[in-house]
Amino acid sequence: MIRLDHVSKSYEAGSPALDDVTIHIDPGEFVFIVGDSGSGKSTLIRLLLKELEPTKGKIYINGQDLKKVTHKKIPMYRRNVGVVFQSFRLLPDRNVYDNVAFALKVVEAPNKDIKKKVPFMLSLVGLAAKYKSKPNQLSGGEQQRVAIARALVNDPKILLADEPTGNLDNTNAWEIMKLMEEINQRGTTVVVVTHNMEIVKAMNKRVITIKKGVVVSDVGGDNYED
Amino acid sequence: MKISTHAYNVGQGMKNVWRNKLFSLASIATMTACIFLFGIFYALGANFSQMLKSAEEGVAVTVFFNEGITQGEIDAIGQEIGKRAEVSHFNFVSADDAWASFQEEYFNGNEELAAGFADDNPLANSANYEIYLNDVSMQPTLVKFLEGLDGVRQVNQSEVAAKTLTDINGAITVISLGIIAILLGVSVFLISNTVMVGISVRKEEIAIMKLIGAKDAFVRQPFVVEGILIGFIGSAIPLVLLYFLYGRIIVYMSSEFNFLSSMVTFIPVDVIFKTLIPVSLILGIGIGWLGSRITLHKHLRV
Numbered sequence: 001m002i003r004l005d006h007v008s009k010s011y012e013a014g015s016p017a018l019d020d021v022t023i024h025i026d027p028g029e030f031v032f033i034v035g036d037s038g039s040g041k042s043t044l045i046r047l048l049l050k051e052l053e054p055t056k057g058k059i060y061i062n063g064q065d066l067k068k069v070t071h072k073k074i075p076m077y078r079r080n081v082g083v084v085f086q087s088f089r090l091l092p093d094r095n096v097y098d099n100v101a102f103a104l105k106v107v108e109a110p111n112k113d114i115k116k117k118v119p120f121m122l123s124l125v126g127l128a129a130k131y132k133s134k135p136n137q138l139s140g141g142e143q144q145r146v147a148i149a150r151a152l153v154n155d156p157k158i159l160l161a162d163e164p165t166g167n168l169d170n171t172n173a174w175e176i177m178k179l180m181e182e183i184n185q186r187g188t189t190v191v192v193v194t195h196n197m198e199i200v201k202a203m204n205k206r207v208i209t210i211k212k213g214v215v216v217s218d219v220g221g222d223n224y225e226d
Numbered sequence: 227m228k229i230s231t232h233a234y235n236v237g238q239g240m241k242n243v244w245r246n247k248l249f250s251l252a253s254i255a256t257m258t259a260c261i262f263l264f265g266i267f268y269a270l271g272a273n274f275s276q277m278l279k280s281a282e283e284g285v286a287v288t289v290f291f292n293e294g295i296t297q298g299e300i301d302a303i304g305q306e307i308g309k310r311a312e313v314s315h316f317n318f319v320s321a322d323d324a325w326a327s328f329q330e331e332y333f334n335g336n337e338e339l340a341a342g343f344a345d346d347n348p349l350a351n352s353a354n355y356e357i358y359l360n361d362v363s364m365q366p367t368l369v370k371f372l373e374g375l376d377g378v379r380q381v382n383q384s385e386v387a388a389k390t391l392t393d394i395n396g397a398i399t400v401i402s403l404g405i406i407a408i409l410l411g412v413s414v415f416l417i418s419n420t421v422m423v424g425i426s427v428r429k430e431e432i433a434i435m436k437l438i439g440a441k442d443a444f445v446r447q448p449f450v451v452e453g454i455l456i457g458f459i460g461s462a463i464p465l466v467l468l469y470f471l472y473g474r475i476i477v478y479m480s481s482e483f484n485f486l487s488s489m490v491t492f493i494p495v496d497v498i499f500k501t502l503i504p505v506s507l508i509l510g511i512g513i514g515w516l517g518s519r520i521t522l523h524k525h526l527r528v
Contacts, residue, residue, distance in 0.1 A: 049437065079439035089434050093245065106440040108231045150438065 001027040001189050002048065002158065007057035009043050009213075016055070017043040019213040025191065027157070030184040032200045033193045035210035041193040044210070045162045048191075049083060050074055062157065079107055082151030082188075086163035088143040090135040096122065096146050097131040103150045121149040125179060141172025148179060152188070159183060161192045165199065177203060227443060235444065239451025249423055250456055253416070257460025257513065260413040261506050264406060265468040268505070269498055271402045275395075276493055282362040282391055288382040289355045289372050299377045300353065306375060307355060312364035316357040324352040351379075363392040410513065418517040425449065425521060449518045457514025461506045469499060 002025040010016040018040045025031050035041050046052045047059060050066055059066040062080065069077045090099050100121055104114045122128045125145040135143050144164060151159060161180065165173035177192075177199050184190040194200060200207055209217040243250045289307070291300055300318070307316055319327075357372075359365060365383060372381045425432065435445050476492045 051437075075436075075439045075441045077439075078437060083437055089430065089437075091431060091434065103438045105231070105234055106435060106438055106444060108228050108444075111230065154439070 001025055001029075001062060002191070003058075003060040004044075004047075005058045005060075007047065007054045007059060009040075009047060009052060010055045016213050018047070018054075018210075020057070021210070021213070021215050022057075023208060023215065023218070025189060027189055028184070028187055030181065030190045030203075030205045031192070032203070032205055032207045033191065033210060034195060034197070034200055034207055036195070039210045040213040041210055042162055043213075045083075045160050045191075045193055048158075048160055049081065050077060079154055080156050080158065082154070082156035082159040084144065084147050084151050084159065084161040084164045086166035088135070088140075088147045088167070090143060090146055090150075092135050095132050095134050096127060096138070099135070099146055100149045100153050103153050107154055109154075117153055121153045124152075125149045139172065140168045141175055144168060144172070144176050145179065148176070148183070152183060156188065158189045158191065161190070161194075163194055164192060165194060165196050173199060227447075231444070232447070235447035236451050238448040239455060242448055242452045243455050246427065246452075249427070250452075253456045253514075254460045254463070256416040257413060257457060257510055258463045260409050260416075260513075261461045261510055262464035262467060264409050264509065265464055265502055265506060267402055267405050267409075268502055269468070269472055269493075271398060272493055272498055272501075274398050276491070278391055278395055278398075280491070282359065285359070285362055285365075285384055285391070287357045287359070287365065287369060287372065289357065289378055290351070290380040290382070291353060292377050292379045293351055295377050303375055303377055304355060307357060307372070310368060310371065312359050312361070312368040314358045314360045316355050319352075319354050319356055321351065321353045324354070363395070410509070413509075413513045414517050414520070416517075418521045422521045446519075446522050449522055450515060453514035453518030454511050455514070457510040457512070457517075458507065460514070461510025465499075465503060465506055468502070469495065472498060 002023070004021050004023045007018055007021045008016050009018040021040075021044070033041050033044060043052065047054055047066075048061065050069060053067075061077070064077070066077075091102065094102065097118055100118045101114050104117060109117070119128060119131070122131055125148055127142060127145050127149070130138065130142065135146065138146065144167075148159075148164075159180070164180070165176055168176060173196060180190055180192065181203070206218070206220050208215060289303070291303070304316070304318060307313060357368070359368065369381050369383050372378055432445055473495045476495070479492070
């Protein structure tokens with residue numbers, strides 16, 4: 001499903017953000033990518049979103065070589081990859097319903113589908129009652145739930161989460177991770193970039209550790225040691 | 227793109243004008259100022275052109291014939307003249323007409339002086355064609371042609387008048403086009419700047435749209451609608467202002483400066499606005515469209 005073959009990414013100055021990274025993630029997997037700040041985790045997510053191009057190596061998503069995805073085809077590609085950020089990135093002037101519906105508007109879904117899917121997604125993330133609230137009226141955890149609902153409303157096969165619990169307290173962080181696990185159990189491949197080691201250890205999933213742009217370990221949950 | 231998506235984006239574009247009230251107001255004010263100045267220059271230019279045109283209409287080329295020419299030959303020359311593109315209209319003035327007009331001009335009140343000539347027309351060889359031109363700048367070409375015609379003795383022209391009018395016409399055209407081009411350039415620059423500020427304010431929104439799979443057209447459309455709407459409002463306001471101002475100025479000039487009304491006929495407001503309305507709206511909407519397109523093209527690669 002996700003394959004990185006000897007991928008390197010260098011910015012103009014300094015050492016490479018990623019150096020000869022090879023990772024294979026199968027469909028339906030739940031994978032943590034951990035590492036210190038500046039280790040290259042976010043660069044990896046940006047490469048998978050095709051926000052950046054690798055300097056070397058190849059990236060395949062669902063068998064598709066990302067190098068061959070032209071600028072015109074990027075929107076169609078991104079519709080199959082849901083993404084969640086640490087800072088939620090919701091539209092502040094629109095309510096919860098409109099934030100989620102926006103993802104469907106973007107892909108030109110028919111109105112009747114929007115009316116059906118948005119309430120379903122909001123009930124899935126436990127926010128059906130707050131559909132009229134604006135983001136600034138919600139807690140951090142609730143805002144992240146809205147972001148997850150928006151990321152999933154187009155039924156992507158992959159969910160990428162870049163530090164999804166970074167701005168949340170412990171209780172909310174756990175709730176978000178449980179929600180991600182549920183989503184994974186429904187068949188979505190989930191890749192979570194985090195440095196919350198407590199959650200990583202407790203979740204017992206595959207963990208890929210990156211240090212200074214290099215993959216230093218790739219182990220199943222049982223074998224992970226901080 | 228589906229019709230419902232277009233409708234959604236048009237709605238979003240309208241909402242954007244309201245959401246970015248300050249920037250929208252700045253753009254509308256800029257556009258209003260530019261179109262207002264354009265309208266003033268257009269109205270001035272049109273009135274100048276009209277004055278020149280009426281001055282040009284008074285400039286005629288006169289063609290005199292060889293002695294002993296027959297009426298048939300004169301008619302043949304007339305047919306040749308009538309075929310020329312430079313000619314607006316022409317009149318035949320017979321020797322008798324010329325003498326009658328001379329008497330009226332010079333012996334008015336002293337008809338007994340003219341009586342001495344009795345039936346002996348002193349202007350017997352003064353039959354001529356008075357030729358009026360479509361464009362006074364074409365005078366030299368026509369004169370050259372007329373001088374080459376058989377049976378033509380002399381061609382009288384007012385070289386100085388023709389040259390002065392042609393020069394003034396040319397200068398006004400160049401100045402008007404220059405000022406209009408500068409105004410349009412400034413408008414596109416300012417609108418594009420305003421849209422750019424609007425875009426940088428909403429960079430995050432654009433980035434989110436792109437990350438969840440929005441096509442460029444989907445991202446672009448609300449901004450373009452916004453630009454067009456600002457352009458429309460920014461050209462409608464100065465049109466309304468100019469409409470009332472122009473009418474009042476004409477009335478004021480005609481009543482306060484009586485000598486002007488005998489010299490100049492101002493173009494009526496509805497005639498000016500028959501051109502000014504579509505041109506200003508097209509300009510305003512075009513500048514709004516162009517400004518937002520240029521800016522988006524630069525900033526859309528997220």
